[in-house]
Amino acid sequence: MDDDRDAAQRMGALLNRFVIGKLPFPALVREMAPLCRAASGQQRLQDLLQQWVDTQAIGHPLAESILGAVLDAAATPPPAPAAPERADPAAHVEDALLGDFVGRYKKVRTGAKDEQRPDTLKASLSAYDGLRQRRYARETTQGTVRAPLQANPAAEARSGMVLRDRFILEDEIGRGGMGIVFRAVDRRRLEAGARQPYVAIKMLNLTFGTHPEALRSLEAEARRTQDLADPRITTVYDFDREGNHAFIVMELLEGTPLDKVLRKQAGFCGSEQALRVLKELAETLAFTHSRGAIHADLKPGNLFLCSDGRFKVLDFGISAAVGPHQIDEAPIAGLTPAYASPERVEGGPPSASDDVYAIGCLAHLLMTGLHPFDRKSGADAKAQHMEPPDLPMLPAAARRAIEAALSFDPDTRPADAGAFLRVFNGQDGRAGIAGLWSALKNG
Numbered sequence: 001m002d003d004d005r006d007a008a009q010r011m012g013a014l015l016n017r018f019v020i021g022k023l024p025f026p027a028l029v030r031e032m033a034p035l036c037r038a039a040s041g042q043q044r045l046q047d048l049l050q051q052w053v054d055t056q057a058i059g060h061p062l063a064e065s066i067l068g069a070v071l072d073a074a075a076t077p078p079p080a081p082a083a084p085e086r087a088d089p090a091a092h093v094e095d096a097l098l099g100d101f102v103g104r105y106k107k108v109r110t111g112a113k114d115e116q117r118p119d120t121l122k123a124s125l126s127a128y129d130g131l132r133q134r135r136y137a138r139e140t141t142q143g144t145v146r147a148p149l150q151a152n153p154a155a156e157a158r159s160g161m162v163l164r165d166r167f168i169l170e171d172e173i174g175r176g177g178m179g180i181v182f183r184a185v186d187r188r189r190l191e192a193g194a195r196q197p198y199v200a201i202k203m204l205n206l207t208f209g210t211h212p213e214a215l216r217s218l219e220a221e222a223r224r225t226q227d228l229a230d231p232r233i234t235t236v237y238d239f240d241r242e243g244n245h246a247f248i249v250m251e252l253l254e255g256t257p258l259d260k261v262l263r264k265q266a267g268f269c270g271s272e273q274a275l276r277v278l279k280e281l282a283e284t285l286a287f288t289h290s291r292g293a294i295h296a297d298l299k300p301g302n303l304f305l306c307s308d309g310r311f312k313v314l315d316f317g318i319s320a321a322v323g324p325h326q327i328d329e330a331p332i333a334g335l336t337p338a339y340a341s342p343e344r345v346e347g348g349p350p351s352a353s354d355d356v357y358a359i360g361c362l363a364h365l366l367m368t369g370l371h372p373f374d375r376k377s378g379a380d381a382k383a384q385h386m387e388p389p390d391l392p393m394l395p396a397a398a399r400r401a402i403e404a405a406l407s408f409d410p411d412t413r414p415a416d417a418g419a420f421l422r423v424f425n426g427q428d429g430r431a432g433i434a435g436l437w438s439a440l441k442n443g
């Protein structure tokens with residue numbers, strides 16, 4: 001009995017020292033593990049952690065992290081005594097606190113009762129922030145802090161990071177040539193009780209220190225995109241920076257990017273839905289071209305099919321903004337050769353007619369699942385005198401429009417998406433897509 005009380009006290013003391021920052025996470029796990037080799041010890045730790053969670057001394061996710069790590073360690077034979085402790089202990093605490101903190105935010109979002117209190121969140125956030133500051137200070141004095149100008153600053157971003165004291169990165173959605181995209185909680189929206197407190201944040205690979213011109217032009221482009229305000233263009237809320245890091249705050253899309261749909265959804269190509277995407281794409285670009293805005297990197301990955309049936313274009317103007325500042329040591333902006341016109345591949349400035357060329361490539365993919373030139377760049381396809389295959393499932397006018405869009409000579413290609421659309425829709429007097437559209441609709 002005394003032994004039980006003793007063990008419980010030792011566990012309590014270890015937890016105490018960990019929470020007040022006197023005991024690093026690995027040491028907590030190491031010292032706790034021998035107390036939990038037997039089932040009774042494991043039960044004791046579980047009860048203790050439950051008590052701490054009930055009294056809100058720690059959050060549930062943190063308690064789970066501790067229990068999981070201790071039980072794992074208890075089940076594993078202790079390491080050879082000579083083995084040096086490689087990991088930075090503070091990093092583990094940081095990870096644990098971070099998990100706790102993000103967990104609390106998630107609960108607030110889903111409306112869990114005991115987590116509604118903003119003071120618990122604040123305490124959690126300041127514990128995490130304080131730890132980050134201390135860690136940074138220590139790394140700086142020890143000289144172990146990472147060089148501020150590194151090749152890929154986006155790689156530093158991770159779940160739990162807080163940007164501008166406002167955006168909390170929750171999880172990674174995906175990566176592209178320019179950076180890493182995260183789902184993030186916008187604290188302002190959360191505090192204002194917004195139904196949807198999430199945004200998407202693209203952490204850019206660029207730093208202001210090394211690419212100031214590219215970033216300034218990107219910022220200007222992001223502002224121009226904000227002015228476009230078309231429901232089919234992904235809304236860009238802001239372009240901001242935290243220290244040397246730059247990021248874009250966007251509307252969070254729920255659904256599937258077209259590249260994935262093409263890979264995974266059998267029966268999509270040539271369907272009514274695929275035709276609708278093609279039409280919406282051409283209409284969206286006809287609108288933006290009429291406003292003087294070009295996309296300059298149209299490709300399946302930049303088109304998005306939302307779960308609610310809407311269609312969206314991503315990354316508007318980003319390639320055009322960064323392209324002129326392309327710096328050879330790092331691939332910073334996407335020019336995707338398979339969708340780039342010959343003159344663009346050869347270094348010409350982006351134009352509306354390049355977008356039309358990309359629409360031609362996308363039309364083939366949407367209708368047949370195949371790239372018209374076997375994924376070769378416009379320049380290579382031109383050099384090899386390739387010809388696009390016919391699309392017999394489409395009316396003559398639409399086929400003519402797509403063939404013209406894929407012309408290697410910009411002089412014989414529709415100058416912009418408006419011109420493309422007029423031929424496509426048969427508005428030059430011949431039967432076009434409008435006829436096919438109603439035929440499809442009428443079964």
Ligand SMILES: Nc1ncnc2c1ncn2[C@@H]1O[C@H](COP(=O)(O)OP(=O)(O)OP(=O)(O)O)[C@@H](O)[C@H]1O
Nearest residue numbers: 174175176177178181200250251252253257301334
């Ligand atoms: N606003 C957003 N909402 C939801 N998902 C997004 C959003 N923006 C980008 N994504 C997703 O994040 C992933 C990475 O996107 P990103 O734009 O960085 O790369 P990409 O377009 O595939 O490549 P690149 O940057 O080289 O053109 C993709 O899967 C994309 O669908």
